[in-house]
Amino acid sequence: MHCWRESGCAGLAEQPQVISGQVDSVQLNFFTTVTLLCSLSAVHAGSHDFKPIQALPQYAQECAACHVAYPPALLSADSWQRIVTGLSQHYGVDASLDAAQIDTIGRWLASEAGAYKKVQTSPPEDRISRSDWFVRKHRRVDPEIWRLASVKSPAQCTACHIQADQGRFDEHDLRTPAGMKKGFR
Numbered sequence: 168m169h170c171w172r173e174s175g176c177a178g179l180a181e182q183p184q185v186i187s188g189q190v191d192s193v194q195l196n197f198f199t200t201v202t203l204l205c206s207l208s209a210v211h212a213g214s215h216d217f218k219p220i221q222a223l224p225q226y227a228q229e230c231a232a233c234h235v236a237y238p239p240a241l242l243s244a245d246s247w248q249r250i251v252t253g254l255s256q257h258y259g260v261d262a263s264l265d266a267a268q269i270d271t272i273g274r275w276l277a278s279e280a281g282a283y284k285k286v287q288t289s290p291p292e293d294r295i296s297r298s299d300w301f302v303r304k305h306r307r308v309d310p311e312i313w314r315l316a317s318v319k320s321p322a323q324c325t326a327c328h329i330q331a332d333q334g335r336f337d338e339h340d341l342r343t344p345a346g347m348k349k350g351f352r
């Protein structure tokens with residue numbers, strides 16, 4: 168699966184500044200990262216860990232080419248169902264997969280989907296980034312920040328959440344994307 172535009176997948180690689188010298192995991196191959204973390208995820212049981220114990224390899228492979236492999240728990244099964252059945256028109260790009268892949272990924276997403284209150288109502292366009300909780304949590308992020316070249320959109324979690332590809336969104340694992348003033352929040 169290739170990316171929808173040259174800068175897209177590598178987009179986050181515009182080297183945002185990393186606070187406190189943490190490793191820039193964006194550069195790592197997603198597959199390696201996910202595989203590695205499957206074995207570690209049980210250990211990190213923080214309140215903002217959304218990584219399932221066992222991430223489906225096909226999901227990491229097919230759904231993390233253009234953006235981070237979003238944690239299934241951040242959307243309801245209904246939302247995932249609409250997403251996997253509408254891949255030919257996926258947020259303006261064609262992310263089609265064959266029927267067998269859709270079936271495998273779809274079943275896995277359904278089983279790992281969030282069932283708790285905050286994800287019960289499907290957000291507009293089934294976007295995690297338009298969920299009420301997301302808007303609330305990010306209310307102090309200036310709208311201009313989302314449009315920085317180093318961020319691109321709220322959907323690019325990894326621009327700020329260093330460990331988003333591991334399902335970790337703790338507010339202590341944040342970086343300041345290039346161009347964003349420190350102390351913005």
Ligand code: HEC
Nearest residue numbers: 168170171229230232233258260261262294295296320322
């Ligand atoms: C060819 C590139 C590509 C592939 C492959 C791809 N996506 Fe996406 N996806 C996008 C684009 C582009 C967006 C919109 C990003 C933005 O608004 O910045 C998006 C957005 C999303 C969003 C909404 C993000 C938000 O909260 O705003 C979800 C959920 C999502 N994709 C799930 C998936 C799943 C599941 C798969 C695998 C079946 C997948 N994507 C594969 C390109 C892709």
Ligand code: HEC
Nearest residue numbers: 215295296304307318321322323324326327336337338352
């Ligand atoms: C432009 C940077 C940026 C992007 C992109 C971004 N976030 Fe955040 N996020 C933040 C900041 C900053 C906070 C802390 C907000 C605060 O404390 O006021 C935060 C907080 C959070 C929290 C709450 C963490 C806690 O400890 O309470 C979650 C969960 C979260 N983000 C998930 C996501 C997800 C999922 C995405 C992608 C779909 C995303 N974020 C994209 C900057 C970003």
